[in-house]
Amino acid sequence: MTKAPVTVTVTGAAGQIGYALLFRIASGQLIGPDTPIKLRLLEIPQAVKAAEGTAMELDDCAFPLLQSIDITDDARTAFDGTNVALLVGARPRAKGMERGDLLEANGGIFKPQGEAINAGAAEDVRVLVVGNPANTNALIAQAHAPDVPAERFTAMTRLDHNRALTQLAQKLGVSVSEIKKLTIWGNHSATQYPDLFHAEVGGKIAAEQVEQSWLADEFIPTVAKRGAAIIEARGASSAASAANAAIDHVHTWVNGTPEGDWTSAAVVSDGSYGVPEGLISSFPVTARDGKFEIVQGLEIDEFSRARIDASVNELVEERDAVRKLGLI
Ligand SMILES: NC(=O)C1=CN([C@@H]2O[C@H](COP(=O)(O)OP(=O)(O)OC[C@H]3O[C@@H](n4cnc5c(N)ncnc54)[C@H](O)[C@@H]3O)[C@@H](O)[C@H]2O)C=CC1
Numbered sequence: 001m002t003k004a005p006v007t008v009t010v011t012g013a014a015g016q017i018g019y020a021l022l023f024r025i026a027s028g029q030l031i032g033p034d035t036p037i038k039l040r041l042l043e044i045p046q047a048v049k050a051a052e053g054t055a056m057e058l059d060d061c062a063f064p065l066l067q068s069i070d071i072t073d074d075a076r077t078a079f080d081g082t083n084v085a086l087l088v089g090a091r092p093r094a095k096g097m098e099r100g101d102l103l104e105a106n107g108g109i110f111k112p113q114g115e116a117i118n119a120g121a122a123e124d125v126r127v128l129v130v131g132n133p134a135n136t137n138a139l140i141a142q143a144h145a146p147d148v149p150a151e152r153f154t155a156m157t158r159l160d161h162n163r164a165l166t167q168l169a170q171k172l173g174v175s176v177s178e179i180k181k182l183t184i185w186g187n188h189s190a191t192q193y194p195d196l197f198h199a200e201v202g203g204k205i206a207a208e209q210v211e212q213s214w215l216a217d218e219f220i221p222t223v224a225k226r227g228a229a230i231i232e233a234r235g236a237s238s239a240a241s242a243a244n245a246a247i248d249h250v251h252t253w254v255n256g257t258p259e260g261d262w263t264s265a266a267v268v269s270d271g272s273y274g275v276p277e278g279l280i281s282s283f284p285v286t287a288r289d290g291k292f293e294i295v296q297g298l299e300i301d302e303f304s305r306a307r308i309d310a311s312v313n314e315l316v317e318e319r320d321a322v323r324k325l326g327l328i
């Protein structure tokens with residue numbers, strides 16, 4: 001039986017991730033094959049025409065599930081009644097820009113978007129922030145949506161998770177589907193910590209199946225710096241793989257994680273694993289009944305502790321910087 005339609009808002013819809021994302025959403029891959037989709041595209045005025053071009057192509061795909069496409073440059077209109085908000089559009093780092101400038105420029109985007117979500121989104125709204133710095137942009141948006149439960153604001157580390165799965169699968173000569181319980185901890189940045197000490201391959205701990213030197217000197221930096229390596233090779237940042245990860249993140253959130261496995265997502269910390277409450281940090285999470293839950297009770301050894309702390313400290317610094325700028 002066909003379900004009720006889901007309204008999905010995509011910001012930065014005319015950008016490169018938007019171009020890789022919208023067709024997959026419209027084809028039913030975000031929620032499921034029996035859920036009709038209403039798309040809302042938010043862009044800045046200069047890019048509305050390009051978004052209209054993408055909408056023409058969406059029309060030309062004749063997707064049976066796609067019920068409507070609305071394009072706007074007004075955040076209130078874009079988020080009115082929305083069920084899933086994919087915040088992709090962000091201000092990229094320009095030449096000579098310091099981190100504080102970047103955070104301030106993004107504050108100008110994510111504060112009004114948080115307010116617009118608060119004002120008009122559907123009661124069950126789920127928010128995924130993709131635009132960088134994703135964790136802190138999510139924190140800014142969440143701070144301006146006091147009427148929306150904080151746990152509905154998440155940031156994307158699923159791309160890092162997927163990157164780590166493939167690096168490990170290639171190293172061990174196994175399929176990615178044989179790897180369970182991998183975790184990305186912390187920030188979506190070069191300080192992130194991909195953890196193999198709880199990951200399992202063939203029922204055995206992954207870290208025990210690789211050399212410690214490979215884990216520390218190859219695996220962790222390769223995953224953490226993969227975004228930069230893609231930019232170097234492609235001349236543009238990851239787009240199709242980022243869109244794919246956004247689809248995975250929301251699909252898992254809505255449909256759940258398989259029994260005996262978990263995934264990674266940046267969610268609001270409840271203080272678990274010593275991550276200060278309120279920070280939006282990546283954790284091992286399960287999804288059940290449409291909710292993410294942080295996996296509890298994992299033992300964290302000294303090696304992992306130092307790396308989790310380093311990434312969480314960076315998030316604390318970013319939070320303090322946006323606080324100082326009056327953005328939260
Ligand atoms: N979390 C993650 O794993 C990843 C995050 N990213 C980030 O995703 C973001 C988007 O990447 P791309 O699509 O490649 O960039 P892009 O530059 O191709 O597109 C961004 C789009 O956002 C729009 N935009 C800017 N301000 C806006 C606003 N206030 N409202 C609505 N739209 C707005 C721009 O007009 C542009 O069309 C970047 O911040 C990038 O760093 C990229 C890859 C992975």
Ligand SMILES: O=C([O-])CC(=O)C(=O)O
Binds near residue numbers: 159228230237238
């Ligand atoms: O590094 C970038 O700008 C894009 C990004 O977040 C990634 O590919 O992980």
